[in-house]
Amino acid sequence: MIRFETSFPVRYYECDPMGIVHHSNYLRYFECARDEMIASWGYGVEQCQADGITFPVVKAELRFHRPAVSGDILTVVAEIPEIPLAKLVVNQKVLNARGELCCEGTVTLGFLSAATGRPTRCPDRMLELLKAADR
Numbered sequence: 001m002i003r004f005e006t007s008f009p010v011r012y013y014e015c016d017p018m019g020i021v022h023h024s025n026y027l028r029y030f031e032c033a034r035d036e037m038i039a040s041w042g043y044g045v046e047q048c049q050a051d052g053i054t055f056p057v058v059k060a061e062l063r064f065h066r067p068a069v070s071g072d073i074l075t076v077v078a079e080i081p082e083i084p085l086a087k088l089v090v091n092q093k094v095l096n097a098r099g100e101l102c103c104e105g106t107v108t109l110g111f112l113s114a115a116t117g118r119p120t121r122c123p124d125r126m127l128e129l130l131k132a133a134d135r
Contacts, residue, residue, distance in 0.1 A: 002080040002133045004037035010072045019070040026062055026103045030092045033076040034107070041129040053123045055088060055109040062105035066096075073097045083130050084122045086111060 014025045035045055048055065068074055075095045080088065088111070093104040113120045122130075 002037075002130065003077065004033065004040065004079075005075055005077045006033050006036050007073055007075045008032070010068055010070055010074060012070060015070045021068040021070075021072075021102075023062075023064065026064075026094060026105070027060060027107075029074065029076045029094050029103075030060075030078070030090075030105065030107055033078040033092060034090055034109075037078050038126075041126075041133060043125055043129055048123060048126065049114065051123060051125065052114045053120065054112045054114050056112065057107055058087065058110040059108040060105065061107075062103055064103050065101045068094065068096055068102045074102070075099075080130065080134075083127065083134065084111075086119055086121055088122065 010021055014021050016022055038044055038048075045055075073096075075097075077093045077095070079091045081091060082089070088109040090107045090109070091104075092107060094102045096102055111120050111122050112118065
C-alpha cells in the first residue's frame with residue numbers, strides 16, 4: 001500500500017457563517033493530497049497531461065463524521081491500496097489536529113487518452129513510480 005499525508009490550516013473562506021467547513025471543500029482537500037502525492041513522485045499532473053494522458057475523477061464517495069472548523073490544522077491522507085491498471089483508486093481521509101476523523105472516502109480516477117478521449121491504461125512512467133513507492 002502506498003500512503004501519503006499532508007497538512008494545512010482551514011482557511012476562513014472555506015467555512016460557513018458558523019465557522020464549519022463547507023462539505024464541498026473535502027473534495028478539494030482530497031485533490032490537494034492526491035496532487036501533492038503524485039508530484040512527490042516526480043511526475044506531476046501537468047507532466048502526465050503533457051504525455052497525453054488525463055485522469056479525471058470518475059467516482060467519489062465521502063462519509064462525514066465530524067465537522068472541521070475554522071482554525072483547525074487538517075491532515076489529509078491518501079492511500080493507494082493496489083497498483084492500477086485502467087483506474088486509480090485512492091482511499092482518503094481528513095483528520096483534525098486532535099487526530100479525530102472528520103471525513104473519509106474513496107476517489108476513483110480513470111485514465112484517458114488526451115488525443116482520443118478514450119480509456120487507456122495507467123501510463124508506464126506512473127506505473128514504475130507507483131511500484132517503486134510501494135516497496
